[in-house]
Amino acid sequence: MKPSAFTYHAPRTLTEALTLVATLDNARVLAGGQSLMPMMNYRVVQPEHLIDLGRIPELAFVEDTADGLKVGAMTTQRTIERSDVVQKRCPLLIDALFHVGHQQTRNRGTIGGSICHLDPSAELPVTACALDAVLTAASNNGRRKITFADFPAGYLTTSLEPDEILVQIDFGKWPERAGSAFEEYAVRPADFAIVSIATVIALDEGDIVTDARIAAGGIAPVPTRLTNVETMLKGKRVSSALIERAATAAATLPAEGDDMNPAEYRQELAGHLTQRALTKALQRVRASADT
Amino acid sequence: MSGKSLGTASLSPERSGELIGSSVPRVEDTRLLRGEARFIDDIVLPDMLHAVFARSRSAHARIKGVDTAAAKAVPGVHAVLLYADLRPLLTCDRIPLALAAAAVKFDAEPVCLVNDEACYVGEPIALVVADNRRIAEDAAALIEVDYDELPVVTDPHDGLLPGAPRARLDCPDNLTAEHVVKYGDVDRIFGTAAHTFSEQFRMEKGGGFSIEPRGIIARYDAVEDLLTVWNGTQTPHRAKTVMVQTLGLAEHQLRVIAPDVGGGFGPKAVFHPEEIAIPAAALLLRRPIKWFEDRLESFTATVQERRQIWNVEVAFDAAGKLGGIRGRIYHDHGANVPYGVALPYNGITNMIGPYVLPALHLTASLCLTNMVPVAPTRGAGRPQGTFVMERMLDRIARTLDLTRDEVRRRNLIPPEQMPYATPIKQRDGSVMTYDSGDYPQCQRRALAAADWNGFEERRVAALREGRLLGIGLANYVEGTGRGPFESTAIRIGASGQIFVTSGATAQGQGTKTMLAQLAASVFGVSPDRVHVTDGDTAATPLGLGAFASRQAVTAGNAAYLAAQSVAEKAKAVASVMLEVAPEDLELKDGEIRVAGVPKLKKSLAEVARALGGLPGFALPGNMDPGLAAAVDYQPMGMTYTNGTHIAEAEVNPISGAVKIHRYTVVHDCGRMINPMMVEGQVRGGVVHGIGMTLFELMRFDDSGQPLTGTLADYLLPTADVVPRIDIHHMESPSPLNPLGVKGAAESGTIGAPSVVISAIEDALRPLELRITELPILPARLRALIRTAQKAAKHA
Amino acid sequence: MSTHEITITVNGKEHKRTVDSRLHLADFLRQELSLTGTHIGCEHGVCGACTVLVDGASARSCLMLAVQADGRRVETIESVAAPDGALHPIQAALSRHHGLQCGYCTPGVVMTLLELQRECGDTPMTEAEIRRALSGNLCRCTGYQGMVEAALDVLPRAAAGERTKA
Secondary structure (H helix, E strand, C coil), X not given: CCCCCCEEECCCCHHHHHHHHHHCCXXXXXXXXXXXXXXXXXXXXXXXXXXXXXXXXXXXXXXXXXXXEEEECCCEHHHHHCCHHHHHHCHHXXXXXXXXXXXXXXXCCEHHHXXXXXXXXXXXXXXXXXXXXXXXXXXXXXXXXXXXXXXXXXXXXXXXXXXXXXXXXXXXXXXXXXXXXXXXXXXXXXXXXXXXXXXXEEECCXXXXXXXXXXXXXXXXXXXXXXXXXXXXXXXXXXHHHHHHHHHHHHCCCCCCCCCCCHHHHHHHHHHHHHHHHXXXXXXXXXXXXX | CCCCCCCCCCCCHHHHCCCCCCCCCCCCHHHHHHCCCCEHHHCCCCCXXXXXXXXXXXXXXEEXXXXXXHHHXXXXXXXXXXXXXXXXXXCCCCCCCCCCCCCECCCCCCCCCCCCEECCCCCEEEEEEECCHHHHHHHHXXXXXXXXXXXXXXXXXXXXXXXXXXXXXXXXXXXXXXXXXXXCCHHHHHHHCCEEEXXXXXXXXXXXXXXXXXXXEEEEECCCCEEEEEXXXXXXXXXXHHHHHHHCCCHHHEXXXXXXXXXXXXXXXXXXXXXXXXXXXHHHHCCCEEEECCHHHHHHXXXXXXXXXXXXXXXXXXXXXXXXXXEEEEEECCCCCCCCCCHHHHHHHHHHCCECCCEEEEEEEEECCCCCCECCCCCCCHHHHHHHHHHHHHHHHHHHCCCHHHXXXXXXXXHXXXXXXXXXXXXXXXXXXXXXXXXXXXXXXXXXXXXXXXXXXXXXXXHHCCCEEEEEEEEEEEEECCCCCEEEEEEECCCCCEEEEECCCCCCXXXXXXXXXXXXXXXXXXXXXXXXXXXXXXXXXXXXXXXXXXXXXXXXXXXXXXXXXXXXXXXXXXXXXXXXXXXHEEEECCEEEECCEEEEEEEHHHHXXXXXXXXXXXXXXXXXXXXXXXXXXXXXXXXXXXXXXXXXXXXXXXXXXXEEEEEEEEEEXXXXXXXXXXXXXXXXXXXXXXXXXXXXXXXXXXXXXXXXXXXXXXXXXXXXXXXXXXXXXXXXXXXXXXXXXXXXXXXXXXXXXHHHHHHHHHHCHHHCCCCCXXXXXXXXXXXXXXXXXXXXXXX | CCEEEEEEEECCEEEXXXXXXXXXXXXXXXXXXXXXXXXXCCCCCCCCCCEEEECCEEEECCCCEXXXXXXXXXXXXXXXXXXXXXXXXXXXHHHHCCCCCCCCCHHHHHHHHHHHXXXXXXXXXXXXXXXXXXXXXXXXXXCCHHHHHHHHHXXXXXCHHHCCCC
């Protein structure tokens, strides 16, 4: 099972890479290769040109800024999961990465690669969805910011233009008095989730929910924000009854299923995981408020 | 030791030393650990070319034409071969794989390449030979096949209905074979039984999926007029026989070698079309050719198993004792018959297991379908039969409000009836007779080891934390050590090195260690002083290889007897050389010593040199030349391994996830040669069984297209989802062979599905849920739970 | 198609080769350098048989192109035992605990455990952590228990009570 022939390019700068994507036909951008290479080995994808971003140092970074955490698209999942800055500024990413593949794949797999592959049950796109991540796409014409909500164009398809490369993901400022959790169900722990839930909730000192973000993977062709569940929570005093209601609401959202994992099953999981995630996030708010 | 010795196990303690029964380190390990092994794909020959098959994309079609022009034009391509290109090299149209059986209605033998009718997705149509695999794949993608689509059969029940389409147009219908197993007065028993119920069981497709795929290299050497075939096979001698027949060669023109083989589990015992196509192409092109199966091919081109439907009815009395079982089995046999028709028969006979079953009438219909051909995978039909029996026993217990251990206890064959002749006639006409074992004791020990009686406390404690815990129990028997024979020879030459050659063939079982250990025990040396050559038709002319958990029984006893014979001869020669009586001699550290006189001794090398002869001199004591012996050991009958498994599992009723927390096995495979390796076999077998219960599912759609083609879809058990497996041994020696041994390689797989499902049902006890299918993936279990919950609400 | 001149340090030795762009690292090691200890089991990054260390980090060599390894340091199973052939403690433990049978997945398992050993330093490892680390290496023979025992034997041990928590 060998890939079909292609021409390999290893640009050393982003500018070089952007020129290549703008000029080459039937080209694919190679990030960590943990999704693209299997598809190429199976010859499901047969590009004529492969543009490897792995030699562009400017695309791999983790930056702690006043506006929040910024991560370069080519930063490996392993670097992120071991980053103290990420642990402090965006712990949800670390929780999500606990469920991503195996160390052998996280060592090479990148955050940008996963987000651009946009598998609906992959953990990092769901996390980006929950956090309203802002993606920076670069082209020879400059850079543009895309909020995650506008990023997916469909199943496994992004709204990047053919001459654009994802270069950076901004996760925004982590809310005050917030807790987060990433919960999923997969048949084996390292598999893509059947359903996953990423959540962040923030409370004021009177336990009123000031911010609530919940994103689900696996119920639709693209990661989905559970906005009406978030609305249910916001402004309310947090309680187990409230979480229960939120979970019930999550379980009644429309879901798309397949033969192996039908819609009804995914809905139930969405409800169950929402409850687990909110409960854990709440515990974490309280734990952080205590310290 | 709790089993009884019933025969004349002829093992004298001074002979066996302490080696037999000792967990000595494996002689195989060092090369494997250093990365020095030679698996098929590691072998590189000068001028070697690489092959790729173009395979049918249709599950059933007439092939109207194949356009190979574009493929042939790819630089680096040496040949693109079709059936018509290979046929002149063959003596027959089809590969002669039919195994005689009364049940066979007609043979459906495979072809090496499709000529006119493709019967499953993945059936090979063309063979591309190129400088390397990458180029061969490029060319294969350019081959255009013109398909005239035909109706498909994908269900083994519907395929036998009147008017069903034919899965193969060259067969009269889809019923390739039918077994009827019948004894006792079934109708009378059902007519008078206190209780009866019926149930349908469904098992889906799964397979072997060794981590090393299949592979083959063929090289024709014109100087030696020798075709050498390196084959990742469990059965090189059988492969040679088929190749000799099909390619019209004489025995001396063909050598088949199984090098290091990376796991077998059944499929590699089966002769596949590539094993003719590659040697034929090598003969045609006069260049060595390698084909190494890719992972997609292991889903579409390698045999699979397991898919059956059982419609059965059971009769039992008020005490829960079995009266009779009757019903019908529909067996999906795939698109042809590459390895006989025994699978459902194995299932039926194994269903009886360790229990007394007075009457039985089952009919198994083997239906051809347009899917990958079917042949044994670890367990070979037995896990299905055991599953049916154990599920029914659990339901009987529930019906009568008995505990599951009690209902089994009431039906187990008592030890005093050993050897126990079942009412089953086997394929060789003999009566299926359990040779030894104590089944009630095995269950008793398992219950104690797993703290069965203490489980209710654990259940309650878990419930307090909101966790649903269940416990399951299953017993089984496995017929092992199938004949008719296995060959092992031992030779000691001038170097004093002990050489063992055997028809046994290893794929990870530790066969070399087992044989070395047995020989070493006789010569009083360390096993690493013994060199073993297995799986090579040039080293051992006759042999059968690895299947039916047989090699310790067959090759092991052959090695042991051959070693004894060589040792006797060495002593006899030494007695002449040293001028002492043979009874004053002892064999230790590879030397024949005069007892009590340490300086008076002869090494095995000296004896071997003496028996090697000198021109014109007589051999010592006028002995036959050579310090060697060969034994073709023919087992008197099958040896029956048995076991009891107990598992504790936690069920998440919302996700349908199952986590096994504890797993206990009490296992009796007679006398153990190397307990560490026995445990390795049992653990691996159990995990394969857990896989076929909770993870592994090969899916096809209604048009016969495979829906599973990657190891991301076909879920093999991983280290983080399997439990520790706690193993306890009983050793009831088999009276049927000198070593008293039985096989161990498949038994774990046979018990595991039953016990895991039993534990799941138990965890969900309040729901009165019955699980009658394999596998049970989370979404499916959740669906069953949901239905049961709704029913409970309405009740 | 393109070809590339690359220099890769494999097991401490520098190799210069001209390779096709589509040659993956596993094939490069096996075919160009005859280092056949790295096995190919699935070529889609699931089975872990082809695991090697690239700049010290484990990687599926079937999912990495040889040209991507240009200038990098690769370690394969052939480098693990001592030059005199003496087994590394991880290898010896695998043999002792019967953590291998057919041996096809074994090189990948050894490389995974080698990385784990280097990374964990003196930090004790639980059985659950070891099982998670091994979950990227498929084995059809052993049921994994021998591998887990071997790792527990060689890696720093957690308190005794932790051992059985799976």
